[in-house]
Amino acid sequence: MIQFKDLTKKFGSFTAVNSIDLHIRKGSLYGFLGPNGAGKSTTIKMLTGIYSLSGGDIVVDGMSILKYPQKIKMITGYIPDQPYLYDRLTGKEFLFFCGGLFGLDKKSVKLRIEEMIETLKLGDWLNKRTEEYSQGMKQRVAIASAFLHHPRLIILDEPMVGLDPQSAVLVKQFLKRKSEEGITVFMSTHSLNVVEEICSDVGIINKGKIIFSGGLDELLSMKNELSHNFETLFIELTSENQN
Amino acid sequence: MQQILHIILYKILAFIKPEMDFSLRGVVKSVGSTVVYAGFAAGAFIVALRALDFLLIEQRIGLFLLHRFISIVLFIFFLSVNVGNIVVSYSTLFRSPEVAFLLTKPINPVRIFVIKFFDNFFYSSGTLLMVLVALLTGFTWYFKINVFYSLILFLFNFLPFMLTAGLIGVLLLLLLINTTLKFGFRKVVSILALGYVSIIIVFFQFSSPMDTVNGVMKYFPNVDGYFANLIPAYIKFLPNNWLAESMFWMAKGEIQLAIPYMVLQVSLASVLLIIVVLVGKANYLKTWHKSIDFQENTRKKAEGSKVFSFEKPSIFKNPLTDVLLKRDFHLFLREPAQIIHFSVLFFLILVFVSSLPGLSMMASKRVVLFTFVFLAVYIFNIFFIITISLRYVFPLVSMEGNVIWKIKSAPIDTGKLLNRRLATPLLVIMLLSQFMSIFIVGRFSGHLIIPMSVVSFASTFFLAMMSFGMGGLFIDLKEKNPVRLSSSQGASISFLFSMIYLVILIILLFIPLSDFFTGYLRHRIYETAAVYKISGVILILSLIGGYLFYRIGVRSLEKDV
Numbered sequence: 001m002i003q004f005k006d007l008t009k010k011f012g013s014f015t016a017v018n019s020i021d022l023h024i025r026k027g028s029l030y031g032f033l034g035p036n037g038a039g040k041s042t043t044i045k046m047l048t049g050i051y052s053l054s055g056g057d058i059v060v061d062g063m064s065i066l067k068y069p070q071k072i073k074m075i076t077g078y079i080p081d082q083p084y085l086y087d088r089l090t091g092k093e094f095l096f097f098c099g100g101l102f103g104l105d106k107k108s109v110k111l112r113i114e115e116m117i118e119t120l121k122l123g124d125w126l127n128k129r130t131e132e133y134s135q136g137m138k139q140r141v142a143i144a145s146a147f148l149h150h151p152r153l154i155i156l157d158e159p160m161v162g163l164d165p166q167s168a169v170l171v172k173q174f175l176k177r178k179s180e181e182g183i184t185v186f187m188s189t190h191s192l193n194v195v196e197e198i199c200s201d202v203g204i205i206n207k208g209k210i211i212f213s214g215g216l217d218e219l220l221s222m223k224n225e226l227s228h229n230f231e232t233l234f235i236e237l238t239s240e241n242q243n
Numbered sequence: 244m245q246q247i248l249h250i251i252l253y254k255i256l257a258f259i260k261p262e263m264d265f266s267l268r269g270v271v272k273s274v275g276s277t278v279v280y281a282g283f284a285a286g287a288f289i290v291a292l293r294a295l296d297f298l299l300i301e302q303r304i305g306l307f308l309l310h311r312f313i314s315i316v317l318f319i320f321f322l323s324v325n326v327g328n329i330v331v332s333y334s335t336l337f338r339s340p341e342v343a344f345l346l347t348k349p350i351n352p353v354r355i356f357v358i359k360f361f362d363n364f365f366y367s368s369g370t371l372l373m374v375l376v377a378l379l380t381g382f383t384w385y386f387k388i389n390v391f392y393s394l395i396l397f398l399f400n401f402l403p404f405m406l407t408a409g410l411i412g413v414l415l416l417l418l419l420i421n422t423t424l425k426f427g428f429r430k431v432v433s434i435l436a437l438g439y440v441s442i443i444i445v446f447f448q449f450s451s452p453m454d455t456v457n458g459v460m461k462y463f464p465n466v467d468g469y470f471a472n473l474i475p476a477y478i479k480f481l482p483n484n485w486l487a488e489s490m491f492w493m494a495k496g497e498i499q500l501a502i503p504y505m506v507l508q509v510s511l512a513s514v515l516l517i518i519v520v521l522v523g524k525a526n527y528l529k530t531w532h533k534s535i536d537f538q539e540n541t542r543k544k545a546e547g548s549k550v551f552s553f554e555k556p557s558i559f560k561n562p563l564t565d566v567l568l569k570r571d572f573h574l575f576l577r578e579p580a581q582i583i584h585f586s587v588l589f590f591l592i593l594v595f596v597s598s599l600p601g602l603s604m605m606a607s608k609r610v611v612l613f614t615f616v617f618l619a620v621y622i623f624n625i626f627f628i629i630t631i632s633l634r635y636v637f638p639l640v641s642m643e644g645n646v647i648w649k650i651k652s653a654p655i656d657t658g659k660l661l662n663r664r665l666a667t668p669l670l671v672i673m674l675l676s677q678f679m680s681i682f683i684v685g686r687f688s689g690h691l692i693i694p695m696s697v698v699s700f701a702s703t704f705f706l707a708m709m710s711f712g713m714g715g716l717f718i719d720l721k722e723k724n725p726v727r728l729s730s731s732q733g734a735s736i737s738f739l740f741s742m743i744y745l746v747i748l749i750i751l752l753f754i755p756l757s758d759f760f761t762g763y764l765r766h767r768i769y770e771t772a773a774v775y776k777i778s779g780v781i782l783i784l785s786l787i788g789g790y791l792f793y794r795i796g797v798r799s800l801e802k803d804v
Contacts, residue, residue, distance in 0.1 A: 011539035048347040052532030073349035084344035086257045087721070093256065100249040101348045131721075 291381025305466025644720025712792030
């Protein structure tokens, strides 16, 4: 579904993402791990069109991001770590707004919103202004907005940050279900538990380079071989790369 | 087009929705704001009527000269809107989280560019637009131009005139960002500044107000005619001239002669709009990416800086003073919009000061005109102080929103914190104000330097404190962008209050100054007692008023936020 080909991002003399090659298969729930400043968000920002590419290419569903950025956005839903919502609009108005950006008609947006109210437990909150929302509720509305247009790819940047346990469980279950339905989920996270719990594939980036990419099973067997817990393995992998 | 309309519709919806705060304070604030806006519009309307009456009936300068003066004012206004748009556009087009959000959606970037341009244009020029519409209404009322033609003048000349200024501004901004990475920020800004200085110098070289006055006065009292030979050829190609000419012919009741200038104005704005859209289509996304690279590079460079380092001890023994000053210093240097705006303002001050010899020459032996020119030039200094205060003092309280969690939970007195934060901008503004005051007044009469310095001190104190207090009253802890804060509704109201202060200042100073100039010009007597007295009154009133606003500002962080 996604192919990073020799992808590079430089800011002046600093290389944030260094020639990475990755392949994310269709329908996978890909956990993108890495310590702070490793290049996770930069990669995601290139994938979503916020940053330009200093080198290489990203191919989504067979389309190059350099050639077909709009077409890729049509099949993508993006949820940033700090979602931007218009403070003075209600959640429902915001969802209608987002639906319009993807060219959806009111009727289908309305139906979709009703589905989302159920699945994401949005309830009456949707009729309140987003400035009243907690971080968890903002995140749920942002997730709802990303699924309105039936995307084939979902990109999430640290979706669990600031979520209360209820929201966290809800989001995890929702993402897992969507992945089972065939939607590809590409998610950056700090949380090893989340990866262990829901991801099918894992990539680890450190200092702009991919140091591990494969199925969760591979990582788990590596963990078992070394008789480590997940945290120790992660620290070991990322510190090995530093030396 | 459908997508553009869809976004605009929701933006309007978000804009017109009232604030959440339905408390008595919120209602009073909203009603107060409406009253201030309405009052100011009415005030501007009356000022326009009185000014026209004064110039045409009392001073008998004639219709032609009046419109040449209007043309000069419009030229300055054009440059202000133009430069203002460069600064604010940078924030709205390249630093806005809304743009980042929209860019991740399947929207052609040029649509985002167009929407944000107009959003910025109307948002940042809203107050100015209101004041000018009120002045324009005063003009059309005075000359009994009917509503239909007044509307045509506004829609087909005034609006495209402003749009042209904004469009050129955004084109220059794109050029600035695209060339900055190649040639360096300082070099590019210096070249741009040099360009503006050259334009101003050339404009005043070729259209000397004094020459026009002398040229017209040769025909006195027949000064209402059209003296085509007194309009320099190149001035005829400028949009400010087209607007002034339209106004002239409309005032004379010859609408058909005003129309060609409207056609020119609309054509220029349309062509520029097409160019901007085409340039935006080809370059906006690329420029957005370049601006991100520029921001990242600036950040990386600044991170390596050891100047005024937090780690090193400083001359400030008090840890609170030390960290606050260092924080403000580094935040200022690491925000490109702050530096661009400060450079522009500083540069405008230099241009103003360097053009003073030419301006003081405009004053003749006529006492009223001499006083008028003196006050106009002096007030321009205060106008700068207003701009700088709004830009750098108004956002002070709201900018604490970034760390309000730390401020509120730390064992510090918010009053002391704000005092320390206020001290640096106040000192800088005060020094600038004194420098300009001494320089300006010295061009006219050395005997006025001390009393007018007192007035400058009083005005600067009052205006800075008012910006501070109003910034506290309209506190917005969610807005992280100082540029947007200083063009918010609260800042607009603060600006209008400043204008009222300016009018009061003119009223208080006019008679003592004209008495002084009467003695000075006619009998070579330097009678400054009345000017000293009134400067004392202004000082006391400004100190009291300033202190009240200061209390409002300090109290704003003491409340629950």
